[in-house]
Amino acid sequence: MGKTLFQKVFDRHKIAELKGGKYQLFIGLHLIHEVTSPQAFAMLEELGLGVAYPERTFATCDHIIPTDNIERPFQDEIAEEMIKAIENNTKKHGIKFFSPENGEQGVVHIVGPEMGLTQPGITMVCGDSHTATHGAFGAIAFGIGTSQVRDVLATQTIAMSPFKVRRIEVNGELNRGVYAKDIILHIIGKLGVNGGIGYAYEFGGSVISALSMEGRMTICNMAIEGGARVGYINPDEKTYDFLKNKPYAPKDEKWDEMISYWESIKSDSDADYDDVVTIDAKEIKPTVTWGINPAQCIGIDEIIPKGDTDGEKEALDYMKLEGGKPIEGTKVDVVFIGSCTNGRIEDFREAARVLKGQKVSSDVTALAVPGSYSVMRQAEKEGLDKIFTEAGFEWRRPGCSMCLAMNPDKLEGDQLCASTSNRNFKGRQGSSSGRTVLMSPVMAVAAAVTGKISDVRKVFDL
Numbered sequence: 311m312g313k314t315l316f317q318k319v320f321d322r323h324k325i326a327e328l329k330g331g332k333y334q335l336f337i338g339l340h341l342i343h344e345v346t347s348p349q350a351f352a353m354l355e356e357l358g359l360g361v362a363y364p365e366r367t368f369a370t371c372d373h374i375i376p377t378d379n380i381e382r383p384f385q386d387e388i389a390e391e392m393i394k395a396i397e398n399n400t401k402k403h404g405i406k407f408f409s410p411e412n413g414e415q416g417v418v419h420i421v422g423p424e425m426g427l428t429q430p431g432i433t434m435v436c437g438d439s440h441t442a443t444h445g446a447f448g449a450i451a452f453g454i455g456t457s458q459v460r461d462v463l464a465t466q467t468i469a470m471s472p473f474k475v476r477r478i479e480v481n482g483e484l485n486r487g488v489y490a491k492d493i494i495l496h497i498i499g500k501l502g503v504n505g506g507i508g509y510a511y512e513f514g515g516s517v518i519s520a521l522s523m524e525g526r527m528t529i530c531n532m533a534i535e536g537g538a539r540v541g542y543i544n545p546d547e548k549t550y551d552f553l554k555n556k557p558y559a560p561k562d563e564k565w566d567e568m569i570s571y572w573e574s575i576k577s578d579s580d581a582d583y584d585d586v587v588t589i590d591a592k593e594i595k596p597t598v599t600w601g602i603n604p605a606q607c608i609g610i611d612e613i614i615p616k617g618d619t620d621g622e623k624e625a626l627d628y629m630k631l632e633g634g635k636p637i638e639g640t641k642v643d644v645v646f647i648g649s650c651t652n653g654r655i656e657d658f659r660e661a662a663r664v665l666k667g668q669k670v671s672s673d674v675t676a677l678a679v680p681g682s683y684s685v686m687r688q689a690e691k692e693g694l695d696k697i698f699t700e701a702g703f704e705w706r707r708p709g710c711s712m713c714l715a716m717n718p719d720k721l722e723g724d725q726l727c728a729s730t731s732n733r734n735f736k737g738r739q740g741s742s743s744g745r746t747v748l749m750s751p752v753m754a755v756a757a758a759v760t761g762k763i764s765d766v767r768k769v770f771d772l
């Protein structure tokens with residue numbers, strides 16, 4: 311029996327066998343941000359320890375950063391303290407900081423790949439649950455808690471048990487108006503928010519292979535929303551083309567050497583999976599959430615569940631939606647295009663393509679927030695920002711923004727937000743009664759233009 315990429319990469323990074331089925335695993339790359347690193351550095355300080363491999367650690371600031379007025383000091387004192395802490399900690403320990411001042415800042419899961427730090431066959435961690443995003447390159451990447459951030463800073467290793475591996479194959483031809491976001495929402499809808507607990511998800515099949523690297527990142531980004539801490543895709547030519555010439559990508563002979571390593575860690579064709587799920591692309595429609603977790607989703611032309619279970623009742627109640635009715639036509643107050651799920655250049659290109667020449671509905675507030683300075687610069691170079699602003703969107707500076715509202719971008723009261731982010735939990739977007747409906751960027755544009763949750767296939771000539 312052959313091995314999966316997960317098994318090969320895990321085995322290669324094992325240092326020692328520990329008690330209870332755990333291993334000490336070497337971590338190739340550690341990304342840090344301002345929310346989960348300050349206490350980790352404080353714990354190191356208390357223990358009198360330094361950072362073992364500062365050259366394998368990279369920092370950015372994303373959650374708390376304002377997206378309109380980025381003048382320092384930030385108006386919010388806590389935000390200012392947090393950015394100061396990461397500035398000081400990175401300086402003290404000789405860690406590279408992708409700052410707004412040097413024009414390299416962005417959401418951590420967008421910056422890693424665009425810098426060429428995210429590479430196939432590495433182990434990587436970040437004190438952030440959406441770290442599996444980097445699995446799109448064939449890395450074994452997962453989120454860790456603050457005490458593990460401390461451990462990785464101090465030792466560059468972590469204690470963990472391997473995951474089982476579930477292969478999720480998506481084959482066939484995608485329907486019109488269906489994007490990576492719809493695919494992953496559909497998968498989570500099918501397998502549930504807890505379906506992936508204990509598993510790494512290996513995404514494959516002809517539909518996944520045909521996706522761009524941006525689309526693949528959207529898929530892996532949401533693995534955790536299905537309970538899987540790791541989500542990955544075997545590397546291929548697209549992966550290598552994306553990586554080539556990125557600032558931290560291997561160069562010259564090292565590049566050729568790495569290609570042979572990357573090829574060697576792909577899952578074998580006879581790999582032994584713990585589970586296999588096959589999905590026919592024809593089943594997948596433009597998908598939206600109607601509830602309070604990402605598995606509570608339906609095709610845009612489907613009916614909201616009636617509320618037969620307590621979970622459904624709770625969700626309908628919170629969302630102020632009526633079971634048994636269509637979701638299409640529900641009034642939208644805010645539209646948010648951005649986040650580490652859908653804040654990449656391809657997302658803004660596709661959103662701008664359908665938005666061009668249209669106007670945001672007069673009662674909708676619409677934000678377009680690039681995932682990083684690099685995305686922002688590229689979008690502006692292509693004139694995409696103009697398309698957004700002329701339509702009535704606000705074009706902002708990079709950050710997590712309204713994805714979780716640890717910054718001034720927040721919903722008010724029970725506003726309903728059509729959002730390209732990854733979580734529709736209660737209160738997620740900054741108001742304790744705010745409502746989130748997850749969808750793809752083009753669906754968000756359709757919502758912005760019509761002021762309602764709409765079927766993109768009816769609104770635009772795709």
Ligand SMILES: CC(C)[C@H](C(=O)O)[C@@H](O)C(=O)O
Binds near residue numbers: 345437438439440453
């Ligand atoms: C703040 C951070 C720890 C958190 C995470 O772990 O994912 C955030 O990024 C999120 O998306 O909820």
Ligand code: SF4
Binds near residue numbers: 418650651
């Ligand atoms: S964009 Fe959202 S999901 Fe991504 S890291 Fe920021 S807060 Fe978390």
